[in-house]
Amino acid sequence: MYTDREIKQQIAKNIDDEYCSLDENLKVWLNSHIIEPKKIKVITNFDDIKFEEVWLITDNKDDDTSSYRIVFDPRVVSFGLACTLNNGLIWYMGAYGSLSETIESI
Numbered sequence: 001m002y003t004d005r006e007i008k009q010q011i012a013k014n015i016d017d018e019y020c021s022l023d024e025n026l027k028v029w030l031n032s033h034i035i036e037p038k039k040i041k042v043i044t045n046f047d048d049i050k051f052e053e054v055w056l057i058t059d060n061k062d063d064d065t066s067s068y069r070i071v072f073d074p075r076v077v078s079f080g081l082a083c084t085l086n087n088g089l090i091w092y093m094g095a096y097g098s099l100s101e102t103i104e105s106i
Helices: 004-019 024-033 099-104
Strands: 034-045 050-058 068-073 078-084 090-097
Touching: 004 024, 004 034, 004 050, 004 068, 004 099, 024 034, 024 099, 034 068, 050 078, 068 090, 068 099, 078 099, 090 099
Parallel strands: 034 090
Antiparallel strands: 034 050, 050 068, 068 078, 078 090
């Protein structure tokens, strides 16, 4: 199992590795939403009410009210999406792969 520090380093490395290859509009979006990674609990299964921990890497800023966020899942070393539901729960929609694939899926 990795330490929080090692996971944060992996997130930073993955972002750095992919940043130059992002389209300009995706760079703008990422720059305006990226935050210091923080661990959050997300629901992964509504039937059994199962929660997992992932790392939040984007969030709303200013007047942006999107319910979608980019997260990093250290279990599969991949970026994915989380969505805040009306009841306040954060649903992990799953791993999407690379940072650019995840951003483009929003």
